[in-house]
Amino acid sequence: xxxxxYWHHRGAAISTVVMAILSIIVILAPFTARYGVNEQVLxxxxxxxxxxxxxxxxxxxxxxxxxxxxxxxxWGIRTSMFIGVASAxxxxxxxxxxxxxxxxxxxxxxxxxxRVTDIFLAFPFLVVVIIMRQxxxxxxxxxxVLGPQTSIRFIIWLxxxxxxMGVARLVRSQVLVLKEREFIEAARAVGxxxxxxxxxxxxxxxIGPILVALTISVIGAIVGESTxxxxxxxxxxGSGGTSLGKLIELSKEGxxxxxxxxxxxxxxxxxxxxxGINFIGDGLRDALDPKLDAGN
Amino acid sequence: MxxxxxxxxxxxxxxxxxxxxxxxxxxxxxxxxxxxxKRANPRASKAKMQQYxxxxxxxxxxxxxxxxYKEWLWRFVQGPEQWSRSIKGRAEVWPPLxxxxxxxxxxxxxxxxxxxxxxxxxxxxxxxxxxGWFDTTVxxxxxxxxxxPPFVSGVVLQLVFAVQLGWLxxxxxxxxxxxxxxxxxxxxxxTLPVTVVAIQTISAxxxxxxxxxxxxxxADYLRTARAKGISEGAVLRRHGVRxxxxxxxTVLAIDIGALLGGLIITENIFNxxxxxVFFIRASTNGDFPQMMPYLVIIVTSVLMFNLIADLAYAxxxxxxxxx
Numbered sequence: 324x325x326x327x328x329y330w331h332h333r334g335a336a337i338s339t340v341v342m343a344i345l346s347i348i349v350i351l352a353p354f355t356a357r358y359g360v361n362e363q364v365l366x367x368x369x370x371x372x373x374x375x376x377x378x379x380x381x382x383x384x385x386x387x388x389x390x391x392x393x394x395x396x397x398w399g400i401r402t403s404m405f406i407g408v409a410s411a412x413x414x415x416x417x418x419x420x421x422x423x424x425x426x427x428x429x430x431x432x433x434x435x436x437x438r439v440t441d442i443f444l445a446f447p448f449l450v451v452v453i454i455m456r457q458x459x460x461x462x463x464x465x466x467x468v469l470g471p472q473t474s475i476r477f478i479i480w481l482x483x484x485x486x487x488m489g490v491a492r493l494v495r496s497q498v499l500v501l502k503e504r505e506f507i508e509a510a511r512a513v514g515x516x517x518x519x520x521x522x523x524x525x526x527x528x529x530i531g532p533i534l535v536a537l538t539i540s541v542i543g544a545i546v547g548e549s550t551x552x553x554x555x556x557x558x559x560x561g562s563g564g565t566s567l568g569k570l571i572e573l574s575k576e577g578x579x580x581x582x583x584x585x586x587x588x589x590x591x592x593x594x595x596x597x598x599g600i601n602f603i604g605d606g607l608r609d610a611l612d613p614k615l616d617a618g619n
Numbered sequence: 620m621x622x623x624x625x626x627x628x629x630x631x632x633x634x635x636x637x638x639x640x641x642x643x644x645x646x647x648x649x650x651x652x653x654x655x656x657k658r659a660n661p662r663a664s665k666a667k668m669q670q671y672x673x674x675x676x677x678x679x680x681x682x683x684x685x686x687x688y689k690e691w692l693w694r695f696v697q698g699p700e701q702w703s704r705s706i707k708g709r710a711e712v713w714p715p716l717x718x719x720x721x722x723x724x725x726x727x728x729x730x731x732x733x734x735x736x737x738x739x740x741x742x743x744x745x746x747x748x749x750x751g752w753f754d755t756t757v758x759x760x761x762x763x764x765x766x767x768p769p770f771v772s773g774v775v776l777q778l779v780f781a782v783q784l785g786w787l788x789x790x791x792x793x794x795x796x797x798x799x800x801x802x803x804x805x806x807x808x809x810t811l812p813v814t815v816v817a818i819q820t821i822s823a824x825x826x827x828x829x830x831x832x833x834x835x836x837x838a839d840y841l842r843t844a845r846a847k848g849i850s851e852g853a854v855l856r857r858h859g860v861r862x863x864x865x866x867x868x869t870v871l872a873i874d875i876g877a878l879l880g881g882l883i884i885t886e887n888i889f890n891x892x893x894x895x896v897f898f899i900r901a902s903t904n905g906d907f908p909q910m911m912p913y914l915v916i917i918v919t920s921v922l923m924f925n926l927i928a929d930l931a932y933a934x935x936x937x938x939x940x941x942x
Contacts, residue, residue, distance in 0.1 A: 445876050458649035579790075
């Protein structure tokens with residue numbers, strides 16, 4: 324049922340195919356990329372290799388030190404997708420646990436948690452992220468867990484620390500509705516523990532919203548990484564890597580100099596990812612929640 | 620009702636003080652000016668370090684943060700002339716901040732008016748014939764445009780209209796070296812930043828408005844209004860849109876945070892000398908006397924607009940009772 328409804332959502336179906344192809348290209352980066360991450364398209368002695376417009380030599384042009392944008396995009400999307408998926412999974416795990424706990428127990432814990440998340444979510448994302456990034460990065464005893472401030476691990480944790488709040492609110496509201504239903508009462512009557520009720524009744528019944536939250540978190544983290552990189556605050560994947568954010572950072576200068584390929588391809592890739600993943604989220608919402616139809 | 624308002628308003632001040640204290644601690648720990656001073660002057664004597672701490676109010680430990688915050692707050696409430704001076708260069712904080720506030724208010728004001736009015740009208744028009752061609756177009760466009768991060772639309776607009784076509788200036792409020800006030804020139808510089816912010820607002824509000832209007836369109840009072848025989852336009856104006864606006868107004872007040880966040884990005888792309896650029900520069904320098912007034916403004920406006928949202932909701936919808 325849900326499966327059929329999902330594939331009837333035209334945007335979601337097309338996006339799923341596009342995202343699947345993109346994922347394969349990105350996973351097989353060693354074969355699909357034409358050059359290495361830091362490889363120049365030709366040695367400087369063989370001619371100018373800097374800011375070349377798109378050509379046979381470099382499909383998407385070259386950057387300020389003569390590297391192939393096409394290949395770097397593939398490597399960069401690979402890193403960014405990893406950041407997105409990893410931090411989304413972490414957010415969903417923490418958020419679901421916290422939301423289920425708050426919804427089921429209620430009382431003081433619930434009050435305080437909701438108040439804190441309310442305040443956090445009301446503030447401009449960028450301001451909070453900039454402060455938290457600096458704050459967490461400067462606490463030396465957290466470094467063994469979070470990693471250095473400019474590492475990919477740190478960024479994943481940073482987004483997970485924000486992401487769980489939205490998920491927690493969602494799961495909490497779902498739990499509040501569900502826990503009044505008869506089947507939960509029945510489970511309680513036969514002596515089911517809280518943990519058992521959460522794991523085998525509440526979670527399976529909230530899987531729809533959780534899945535939607537997961538997809539939205541993925542794109543949230545990918546866009547978040549690019550936003551931070553735009554301000555030069557993104558992760559520095561080191562000499563062996565790049566990220567979508569690093570490429571987008573370059574497009575800021577590219578636009579002012581009129582090098583259109585430095586803007587078009589990285590930004591285009593980000594927009595394709597954003598629209599694709601949003602469509603998938605939309606499709607999942609429509610498919611998994613029959614009460615909500617497309618709005619007509 | 621009045622008691623509720625007074626109680627919430629009284630709570631606002633302690634909340635602001637508490638939240639700004641947390642922000643102060645986070646900023647102090649995060650940027651740690653003492654450590655960077657030590658890095659810059661590795662051979663500074665103990666007495667010199669002590670003097671540096673005293674002058675800037677940088678005391679250690681939790682008690683030290685409390686003391687530092689108290690000193691900072693005391694100077695802050697005494698007015699801009701008394702505000703703590705910036706750590707680097709010991710410059711006054713208020714004059715540049717005031718300039719930035721005016722620039723931001725101008726940008727945010729125009730963008731909000733354009734964005735909200737266009738967005739709401741599109742939402743109303745789209746909801747008139749759900750599923751029609753206009754509705755589908757608006758909905759799809761809003762979905763696509765809303766998915767585009769603001770820095771992408773900013774950079775693309777800058778590239779196309781400023782650099783390639785040369786129709787509009789790429790950065791700033793005025794060309795370098797310009798003095799005095801010039802409305803036309805200013806509007807030209809504002810066009811691109813306003814567009815970037817307005818795109819986000821339009822796509823969000825057209826969708827809110829459409830959904831909200833469709834929600835009320837099946838309500839009994841609309842059927843009654845139609846049964847009375849008044850024209851469709853009057854039904855929509857007097858009964859439909861008014862009721863549909865209730866949830867939209869509250870979203871509007873809560874969205875102030877998102878607007879302020881979007882401004883930081885837009886201002887930085889277009890080198891527009893507003894509060895966002897001010898904050899990014901202050902945070903790059905790690906200068907907490909410069910960051911704090913900006914953060915106080917953010918904290919205050921977010922908390923205040925949240926309160927306004929609650930009150931507006933109760934005022935507009937008599938069914939909501941406030942205890």
